[in-house]
Amino acid sequence: MMLRLEDLSVARGGLRLLDGVGLALGPGGAVVLRGPNGIGKTTLLRTVAGLQPTISGRMHLPPEGVAYAGHADGLKATLTVAENLGFWARIYGQTEIAPALAAMNLETLADRPAQNLSAGQKRRLGLARLLVTGRRLWLLDEPTVSLDQASVALFATLIRDHLAQGGAALIATHIDLGLAEAKDLDLTPFRAKLREPGQGDFDEAFA
Ligand SMILES: Nc1ncnc2c1ncn2[C@@H]1O[C@H](COP(=O)(O)OP(=O)(O)OP(=O)(O)O)[C@@H](O)[C@H]1O
Numbered sequence: 001m002m003l004r005l006e007d008l009s010v011a012r013g014g015l016r017l018l019d020g021v022g023l024a025l026g027p028g029g030a031v032v033l034r035g036p037n038g039i040g041k042t043t044l045l046r047t048v049a050g051l052q053p054t055i056s057g058r059m060h061l062p063p064e065g066v067a068y069a070g071h072a073d074g075l076k077a078t079l080t081v082a083e084n085l086g087f088w089a090r091i092y093g094q095t096e097i098a099p100a101l102a103a104m105n106l107e108t109l110a111d112r113p114a115q116n117l118s119a120g121q122k123r124r125l126g127l128a129r130l131l132v133t134g135r136r137l138w139l140l141d142e143p144t145v146s147l148d149q150a151s152v153a154l155f156a157t158l159i160r161d162h163l164a165q166g167g168a169a170l171i172a173t174h175i176d177l178g179l180a181e182a183k184d185l186d187l188t189p190f191r192a193k194l195r196e197p198g199q200g201d202f203d204e205a206f207a
Contacts (some may be wrong), residue, residue, distance in 0.1 A: 001026055001060065002137050002168040003048070008057030009192070012043040016055060016192040023185055025137070027166040030159065030179060035187035041172035044187070045139045046070070048170065067135035069143060073126045077115035081106050081125055084114055089132035100131035103158050104151070119146040127155055130162075138162065138169040144177070152177070 003025040010018045017040035023031055033041045046052050048059060049068040076084050085097040101107050104124040109117065114125065123146045130138055138159075144152050156177050159169055163181050171182070 002029065002062055003170065004058075004060040005048070006058040006060075008044075008047070008059065009055040010040060010043050010047045010052075011055050012040065012052075017043050018187060018190045019192045021057070021187070021190045023170075025168045025170065027136070027168060028163045028181070030163055030169040030171065030182035031185050032177070032179070032182045033170065033172040033187060034184050039187045039191060041187060042071070042141055045141050045170065045172055049139050062135070062137050065135060066137045066139050067130050067133040068139045068141075069126055069130060070141045071145075073122050075114040075122060075125060078113055080111050080113055081117070082110040084125060085128060085132050088129050092133045092135070094132050094134050097132055100128040103131055103161075104128040104154055120148055120151060123147055124151055124154075127158065131158070136167045138167065138171075140169060140171045140173075142173055143171065144173060144175055 001024060003023070005021055005023050008021040009016065010021070021044065025031060033044065035041060045068070047054055048061070049066060076087060079087060082097060082101065085100050089095060089097055101110055104127055106124060106128055109121060114122065117125065127143055144155060147155060152175070156179060159177070159179060160181065162169065171177070
């Protein structure tokens with residue numbers, strides 16, 4: 001088992017958002033989180049990524065940890081595309097970046113500083129980075145934002161290959177990735193009945 005969530009409750013900024021979330025992902029499995037804006041997809045991903053605590057429930061994660069790709073791209077602006085991938089590869093104890101460059105069609109951009117990339121190119125680099133983590137469980141928040149159709153197709157192939165190699169993915173997206181392997185999980189039924197403010201309100205935008 002790659003990921004198991006049992007009776008999980010999550011909150012954001014002190015607001016209880018979701019209750020009783022359960023899901024299981026094995027090797028080769030993918031779940032696409034669905035639901036309207038604000039339901040708590042990002043919050044659930046951040047909680048699974050360990051960026052914020054759970055309110056209650058249990059999470060079982062791979063012992064080596066996860067790879068999380070959120071809204072912020074986290075790129076080193078002055079490093080080139082290849083240097084960015086090399087930087088992250090070293091952090092995760094990997095050495096190869098060529099497959100990551102190839103997977104998201106970044107070879108011709110390899111020597112370009114990240115700050116000179118277009119929004120879609122930056123996003124492609126952010127997604128290529130998943131490959132140099134060596135992590136089996138990917139948590140992806142709106143991964144296709146800024147991508148053109150060709151890049152969405154590349155990305156779908158990247159995920160498919162990852163699943164075929166025994167990886168797993170939990171993905172929040174509003175678009176159809178065309179992944180026959182993925183199951184949808186609509187979070188609407190898990191909407192917390194009492195979305196009341198609690199302890200620890202904070203405004204993260206200015207943190
Ligand atoms: N830092 C914060 N402090 C307080 N509330 C927040 C914070 N960030 C998000 N929220 C609120 O938490 C709720 C869930 O947000 P979240 O980003 O998890 O939703 P989402 O399902 O990912 O939405 P979308 O489809 O728009 O990306 C929203 O009502 C949002 O306004």
